[in-house]
Amino acid sequence: MKILHLPLEVGGQIAELCLQLRALGHQAVGYNWRHNYLKYDNTLLHSDAYEMLNTLETAITYFDIFHYHTGYTLFKDKTDIERVLHAGKKVVMHHRGNDVRIPSRAVKGQHYFNPYVYTGDSLPEQQILSNLSYFSKHLNTAIVQDYELYDYAADYYRNVHILPRPINIERIRPQETTAPHDLPIVVHAPTSRAFKGTEDIIRITEKLRREIPFHFILLEKVPRETTLSCMREADIIVDQINCGMYGNVSVEGMALGKTVVCYLRPDIKARLPKEIPIVSANRDTLYDELKRLLLDEDLRRRLGKQGRLYAEAWHDAKVVAKQLISIYETL
Known part of the structure; x- marks a missing residue:
């Protein structure tokens, strides 16, 4: 498979997925337009929206699967998804948090009440609902990272898969020896x-x-x-x-x-x-x-x-x- 992840990195997870997909024999490339203090490594192609837009047609001719993340698309009207689909390519949206965390439902649902949750970082509720309606109109399948997000997406998409957050357990592992601390x-x-x-x-x-x-x-x-x-x-x-x-x-x-x-x-x-x-x-x-x-x-x-x-x-x-x-x- 030839897989393109776009358009941004999320906590180092996209780079890790690309590395592991390559290890399984697939061609996996990730775009990242989010540049911040986290200083992600060079596993991904660090770019910007302008450059990504200019290379979209080339990407469409090469890649088989377009894996979008966090509800972001290249075009403001999101129609790059339609362009990719029209070319016969496969597309999946990977929701990751504030792009689907509907404020009113985050506080209270059928089986829960959460007075602690903060939704000030979420998109406006009507925008979330509009985005979900658009994506699910064109895409049958979405991915989320946990059960909290599953409940928001399940009402829209035909298929919603939970994919756990990936971590390189060989690199991120306990220290072999730990000096005792004077205090915890x-x-x-x-x-x-x-x-x-x-x-x-x-x-x-x-x-x-x-x-x-x-x-x-x-x-x-x-x-x-x-x-x-x-x-x-x-x-x-x-x-x-x-x-x-x-x-x-x-x-x-x-x-x-x-x-x-x-x-x-x-x-x-x-x-x-x-x-x-x-x-x-x-x-x-x-x-x-x-x-x-x-x-x-x-x-x-x-x-x-x-x-x-x-x-x-x-x-x-x-x-x-x-x-x-x-x-x-x-x-």
Whole structure:
């Protein structure tokens, strides 16, 4: 297969998918027009919308599958999708969060209520609904990364596949030897403070530090490799306490063998594998959960080992790439 991922990188996942697809014998190329402090490597073709538009016709003649991400397209009116389809190529849209997180439904659904979720980063609700209507009119199949997003997309597309977040478990792995810390280290690495609940996390950790000594490290606007390096030294990693589903930081933390704290909405947690070792906490429970973890080193060690096994079982990029090939074969 000849596969083009476009038009942007998402947390290093597109590059990892391309690498694994190539290892399976396919030609996989990714475009990225998102250039920021995360400093993604050169696995992808870093470009801009103008250059991508100028090369679209050439891409159409060469690639078999066009894998769009995060609801973005090259044309503002999204008609590049129609052009690609008209040429007989296969297309799939991969929704990843704020492009489908409908604000009103994020707070309350048929089987859940989430008073913590922040949707200020989402597109306006009517735009989300309009986009979903357009994409599902032209595309039968969509991909999402978890059950939270599945519920938004399932009402529109004929087929919705859940593809777990991929991680290179050979590169991102626990340290062979770890020097003992004088105090536990808690790390929080938000890309969006409001979405992750950072202000509450800071407030709660400051309160807790008056009672229990520990180091709290806040990582913001630093390259991804710097973040991973700091996470390798952590004892506890706090991902987010609002959304209700774990993200990239949680996956990386588990792969590193760390204790991970992240809010899991109860209805979503019920659909996840029973062995998931993430400690669920929101702003009302974080103080107690974090205190329990800080006082119990053996518990942290057990959860870290379980997290590594969970990452290997559910997020190994090699396995995820094979799952993606199976999805492509249904298009």
